[in-house]
Amino acid sequence: MSIGLEISGLQVRFGAFTAVHELNLRIAPGESFGLVGESGSGKSTVLRAICGLAPLAAGAVKLTGAGELPEPGSKAFRRAVQMVFQDPYGSLHPRQTVDSMLAEALAIHAIGEAERRIEAVLDAVGLGHGFRFRYPHQLSGGQRQRVAIARALILEPKVLLLDEPTSALDASVQAEVLNLLERLRAERGLTFLMVSHDLAVVTHLCERLMVMRLGREVETLAAADLVRQQVSADYTRDLMRASAGFVRSA
Numbered sequence: 001m002s003i004g005l006e007i008s009g010l011q012v013r014f015g016a017f018t019a020v021h022e023l024n025l026r027i028a029p030g031e032s033f034g035l036v037g038e039s040g041s042g043k044s045t046v047l048r049a050i051c052g053l054a055p056l057a058a059g060a061v062k063l064t065g066a067g068e069l070p071e072p073g074s075k076a077f078r079r080a081v082q083m084v085f086q087d088p089y090g091s092l093h094p095r096q097t098v099d100s101m102l103a104e105a106l107a108i109h110a111i112g113e114a115e116r117r118i119e120a121v122l123d124a125v126g127l128g129h130g131f132r133f134r135y136p137h138q139l140s141g142g143q144r145q146r147v148a149i150a151r152a153l154i155l156e157p158k159v160l161l162l163d164e165p166t167s168a169l170d171a172s173v174q175a176e177v178l179n180l181l182e183r184l185r186a187e188r189g190l191t192f193l194m195v196s197h198d199l200a201v202v203t204h205l206c207e208r209l210m211v212m213r214l215g216r217e218v219e220t221l222a223a224a225d226l227v228r229q230q231v232s233a234d235y236t237r238d239l240m241r242a243s244a245g246f247v248r249s250a
């Protein structure tokens with residue numbers, strides 16, 4: 001069963017600087033939601049705050065849906081909510097094989113049947129078993145991102161936090177990884193919260209999105225409305241103009 005995510009009054013401070021101001025966000029179970037905005041607007045900080053990597057100065061994060069739901073800060077929450085980073089070269093350990101990275105993720109969460117799960121997850125992300133004993137430098141950028149997705153997926157999460165998951169990739173590889181993510185979401189009933197500076201990527205993968213600026217919400221709208229250029233805020237129009245190829249003239 002899918003699980004949703006709710007953020008209320010989220011505030012994140014780094015010393016005297018407030019990176020995120022009282023942000024509210026509700027993502028339905030199984031929904032794919034995007035966060036867009038210029039560099040420094042606080043998008044990555046929101047993802048990091050959700051999974052406990054950035055401190056909450058105020059506000060709350062909770063999972064929503066039927067049944068018993070893991071509490072933020074618990075081991076079950078850290079398993080249910082997985083993050084995939086932009087730069088798979090930076091996020092994969094250079095001296096660890098794909099096999100040992102995946103086995104380590106299972107060991108941390110005391111999940112058994114490593115052999116079966118590792119083979120199954122490599123199949124799921126479209127990498128054959130031949131990739132199992134390779135090191136990151138023996139993989140292409142797209143293959144590395146598939147490994148990063150596999151490492152998140154092997155824990156059978158409910159929510160994926162995707163931080164610019166395809167921006168380090170060539171356009172054709174980017175499309176393959178986006179299609180993979182879309183298929184995995186449909187097959188597994190995953191909920192996505194994706195950060196991207198690329199409006200074409202966000203509108204391809206997400207149903208709704210929030211435009212952020214200087215740590216605040218500018219507006220939240222359906223991806224289809226952004227494509228139809230039905231937006232309310234001037235800032236969103238500026239962002240559309242700045243996103244190469246998204247609108248030719250506005």
Ligand SMILES: Nc1ncnc2c1ncn2[C@@H]1O[C@H](COP(=O)(O)OP(=O)(O)OP(=O)(O)O)[C@@H](O)[C@H]1O
Nearest residue numbers: 014017019037038039040041042043044045046197
């Ligand atoms: N650990 C930190 N310590 C101090 N300031 C930070 C820290 N992390 C982020 N910031 C600041 O918080 C603000 C928001 O950063 P964040 O990375 O969330 O923006 P972003 O919208 O994801 O940008 P980009 O698209 O460039 O990744 C920036 O001004 C950044 O310098």
